[in-house]
Structures are given as C-alpha cells and as structure tokens.
Amino acid sequence: MDFRTTFRPLTVQPEQIEQKSFQIIDDEIGEHSFAEQQYAIVQRVIHASADFELGKSLLFHPRAIEAGISAIRAGKKVVADVQMVQVGINKARLEKYGxxxxxxxxxxxxxxxxxxxxxxxxIVAMRKAVKEADGGIFAIGNAPTALLELIRLVKEGEARPGLIIGLPVGFVSAAESKEELAKLDIPFITNIGRKGGSTVTVAALNALSILAERG
Amino acid sequence: MDFRTTFRPLTVQPEQIEQKSFQIIDDEIGEHSFAEQQYAIVQRVIHASADFELGKSLLFHPRAIEAGISAIRAGKKVVADVQMVQVGINKARLEKYGxxxxxxxxxxxxxxxxxxxxxxxxIVAMRKAVKEADGGIFAIGNAPTALLELIRLVKEGEARPGLIIGLPVGFVSAAESKEELAKLDIPFITNIGRKGGSTVTVAALNALSILAERG
Structure with a gap:
C-alpha cells in the first residue's frame, strides 16, 4: 500500500488533541463537587460524549474508586455486558496486572x-458472569436488564462484584436500574437519568485503569 | 452451566422494550421537519443516546438515504473508523446483500x-479505505481526523463514497469536521455540534439497513 501520493504533513497528534480537549472541559465545566479522582473519571466521560450534563450526572459510591483500583491491580476480570464495551476497553493497561x-x-x-x-x-449472561468473575469489575453500558439482574444477584448473595460501573442508556428501565444500583452499599459508579451507553462506560473504565497505573 | 437455581420468570422481551422506547420517543420529540425515512434514523439515534438534542441535530444530504439504501442493497463495503463501530453494526442484515x-x-x-x-x-486508515471500499458507506463515529481526511480525499477526487455517515464526537475538530462534511454535495448523514460517537453512528447505520430491508 503506497500512501505517499496523498501525503501531507499534519501537525496535530492524538496526545495533543486529548490534552486540548481536557483543557476545554476544565474551562467549561463550571462548579462541581467531585473529588480529584472522581473528576478524572467525569472528565473522560465528558470527553467521550461531549455532554457535560451526562458527566455531571455521575454518582460514585464512597469506596468506588478505591475498590476499582484495587480490583484492577489485583488482575480481577472485567465483565462487559456487550461487545462494544469489550472492544473499547484498553486491554494493555489491564494486562499489566494480569x-x-x-x-x-x-x-x-x-x-x-x-x-x-x-x-x-x-440476563443469562450476568448469571454466568457472576460465577466466572467473582470480585471483578462489571461494566454495563447497554442493557438495563443485565444491571437489574446483577443487582438481584448481589441482593441474594450470589454475586460479589469488586465494582459495578452501571451506565446503561435508554427509555425503558435504564434510569430505574441505575436508581436501584445507587441504593446498594457496594462500590458502584452510575448516573442519574436515561443517558449513558457503551462509549461512556468504556471511558469510565479506562479512566479508572489510568488511575490504577498512576498509583 | 446451570442457571435454573436463580430462575425467575421475566416478561419483558427485547422487542417489547424497543417498541415501548420508540413510542416514548414519538411522544416526547415534539416538532420536527424530518421526512419519514429520515425520522426512522433520528429515532434510532435518540434510542441509542437518550438524547433528543443530539437526534434533532442530524443533517441529511437530500440523496443520503436513497444512496445509503442503494449501497447496502448492492452489497457495498461498510468502512468503520474504529472497532467499536464495527462490532456494533448488524452484520446479518448487510450479509444478505453480500x-x-x-x-x-x-x-x-x-x-x-x-x-x-x-x-x-x-488518517492513514482512511487513505487505505478509499482504495479498498470504492462506493462504500463510511461510518465515522470517533475520529474527526479520519473524517477530515476523507473529505480531503473526496475533494481531490481520490474517494467516491456511496454515503458518509460522519458523526465523530469531541472538543477538538469534531464540530468543524462535520461542518466541512455538510458543505459537500455528496450523500452524507451528519450533525451539528460536538456530540456524536460510536453508538449513534452504529444506530444510524443499523437504521439504514432496516430501511433497506423493508424496501
């Protein structure tokens, strides 16, 4: 493949684009009460959605970030509800810890x-996941039914996730499933409302693995 | 794997959830001036994002849907900018047409x-794509640089896409790249503003393949 015929120098590098984006987010976000590590996740969710409302709707269980970092460093499995979440997650950073x-x-x-x-x-996938990924991070960005089933399994003592990132999107059951999640006293990252999705779930998980790496 | 110990009857089926979601979107969208087939795409974008503002920001070139349906029925290649877009696309419907x-x-x-x-x-991936997928559908949900490069290749006569779905998200170049796309007189689906992303790009493409199937 010869690309040279169409070559033109381009100065903007991916790292520069990301840094500039984060600067814009810092400038525009306005008041918020997120702690520093929480904000690192909020910032990346906004970066992935260009949606400040969505980013500012995030809710963190008090132990969420600590638990997520511990699970990543212990090499615990990450469970994605759908393939779009799976492929978006940065595997290289997770693999460093096994x-x-x-x-x-x-x-x-x-x-x-x-x-x-x-x-x-x-639903059936969640029943399998809780058996195969004890103590792992559950990243749910698409299916409210998966999140509701996971919550049920937690309540019945059949699941012990290290962290639940529950950010399904939609008009039927999504907001309700996240409200249920926010009532649990186990580590979670979720949000209020209908918005969410695979890309923001990926963003939250990747932000967390960057925090794990920074130490 | 024995799932029966945790079995409970559940009545809500995926098809019912989708139909109920579409009904809510119809009820809440308010005034708009989209044609019927355009609205089918807008509706699925809103379904994937729970974001009416994003859905209503969609822009369609007059020949966009006709060209997209033709490309799908002719079995033309679909090019995704990133793997998250690739895995989200319904392949079974495209494969019917080759x-x-x-x-x-x-x-x-x-x-x-x-x-x-x-x-x-x-950028380099787009240079390869235009050679390998002549007349195909280019679905760009992540990288503004990919869209800007594709636009440049079109202008220089090096690319003849059947349809461009250009919905990258972000703070640097995303909105600008979509403005440039909207100036072209070739079939495109895009939107105004920073919002977009892999999930809505997938939603637009899948909506289009449903339209192609319905005839």
Missing part, C-alpha cells in the same frame, strides 16, 4: 438458555 | 505508515 475483559452475551450456552427460559441473553 | 464491515485502523501497514509519517492511524 487482568482481562470478558463478555458472555454471545456464548452458545447463554444463547441456548435464554431461548429456553424465554428471557434476555443479557 | 455486504461486510471493515476497519483498517489496526492493520499492520496502517500502523507502520502512521508512525513513519508521524500522523494519526485514523
């Missing part, structure tokens, strides 16, 4: 069981 | 060339 990212929603046994039970694959 | 989704940003030759030229992988 960590890895898993998604169960398209597993053969999950699809088969969801059909048999006439329920969603997202 | 179509497929490609992402070049992590190709060895692209990474090597970007390093050599001291530029972004996103």
């Amino acid at each position: 960590g890895s990212v898993h998604v169960y929603i398209s597993d053969d046994d999950v699809m088969k069981e969801a059909k048999r039970l006439n329920t969603t694959r997202a | 179509g497929s989704v490609h992402v070049y940003i992590s190709d060895d030759d692209v990474m090597k060339e970007a390093k050599r030229l001291n530029t972004t992988r996103a």
